[in-house]
Amino acid sequence: MKRIVVATRNRGKLREIREALAGLPVELVAADEIPGAPEVIEDGETFFDNAAKKGLTLARHSGLPALADDSGLEVDALGGAPGVYSARYAGEEATDAENIAKLLLELNGRPGASRAARFVAVILIALPDGRILSARGECAGEIADAPRGSAGFGYDPVFYHPRFGKTFAEISSAEKLSVSHRGAALRLLRDRIGDWLRLEEPAVAPGCGCPGED
Numbered sequence: 001m002k003r004i005v006v007a008t009r010n011r012g013k014l015r016e017i018r019e020a021l022a023g024l025p026v027e028l029v030a031a032d033e034i035p036g037a038p039e040v041i042e043d044g045e046t047f048f049d050n051a052a053k054k055g056l057t058l059a060r061h062s063g064l065p066a067l068a069d070d071s072g073l074e075v076d077a078l079g080g081a082p083g084v085y086s087a088r089y090a091g092e093e094a095t096d097a098e099n100i101a102k103l104l105l106e107l108n109g110r111p112g113a114s115r116a117a118r119f120v121a122v123i124l125i126a127l128p129d130g131r132i133l134s135a136r137g138e139c140a141g142e143i144a145d146a147p148r149g150s151a152g153f154g155y156d157p158v159f160y161h162p163r164f165g166k167t168f169a170e171i172s173s174a175e176k177l178s179v180s181h182r183g184a185a186l187r188l189l190r191d192r193i194g195d196w197l198r199l200e201e202p203a204v205a206p207g208c209g210c211p212g213e214d
Contacts, residue, residue, distance in 0.1 A: 002197060004125065005029045007040075007054040007068035012153040013182075017067065017123075020177060020186035024193060034062050047071065047084060047122040048134065055126030063128055071121035071181060073155045075143060077114040078106060086155070100147060100158055107143055115143040119159065119181035123189050125196070133192045137184025152176065 004026050008014055018028055031037045040057050044050040047070040055068030072086030082089040082103070090098040107115055118141070124134035139161070147157035149169030156168035156176075163179060164171050177183035 001025050001027050002065070002200070003027045003029055004065045004067050005031060005034055005037075005058055005062050007031050007058045007066050010153065013069070016173065016177060016182055017186065019173065020183060021190055021193070024190065025197065026193070028067070029064070031058060034058070034064075037061060042070065042084070042087075044070075044084065047120055047136075048124075050084060051122045051124050051134070052126065052132060055124055055132065056130065059126040059128045065128070066126045067123070068126060069121055069123040069182070069185070071119065073103075073117055073119055073159070075103070075107070075115070075117040077110055077116070096154055100155060103143065103155070104146070104158065112142060117141055117143050117159065119155075121181040121185045123182065123185040125189065125193060133189065133196055135185045135188035135192065137181040137186070137188065139179060139181040139184065 002025060006014055006017060006028050009030070009032050014028070014030055021028065038057055038061055040054045042050040042053070044053060050070035051068045054070070055066045058068065059066040070084070072083050074080045074083055082099070086099070088094055090102040119139045121137050122134060124132050126132050141159050141161045144158045144160045144167055147169070148167045149157050151171070151173070152169040159168045160166070161168060161179060164175065168176050168180070
């Protein structure tokens, strides 16, 4: 069983990751279970930059492979904002509700076509030796006029998905993973983790006492 530390303290995100990787021979450990796990300033220009910085920092600190992600919301009418600033759109210490309020204020009065948006996620495994396995996923939708639903986190209450006719906060975790940016990225990463684990398996040494040997 390979131990992997997850670079997040967001319990909702950790739950989604565990659901998506269930069945793999890995044990996922939350970052707050690692003594002295460093806080990382997310100052990259892209989602990959931020995810790689978090993952490599934690992998080198812990000596374990680290799973890290960066994700955000891109709204066409806002030139792709909030983008990498999604978690702090209304300020460094902003709550989800405050970020949503700012977003809705900036989109106030705009018709449906102007509210087109996408969630983007980059999820990766950073190894202590500096290698990175990465995956990217996107999910298209639009911004609702007001928050709806009580599930999920982040911008889920205002991200309307046409397939369900509901926001991400109105559907189950399993339904969300089936279409979400994070679900898409995790499915790709799951395959890459499987390939990596197979390559990491130690070769059987001669004279190992295997069946058929004297």
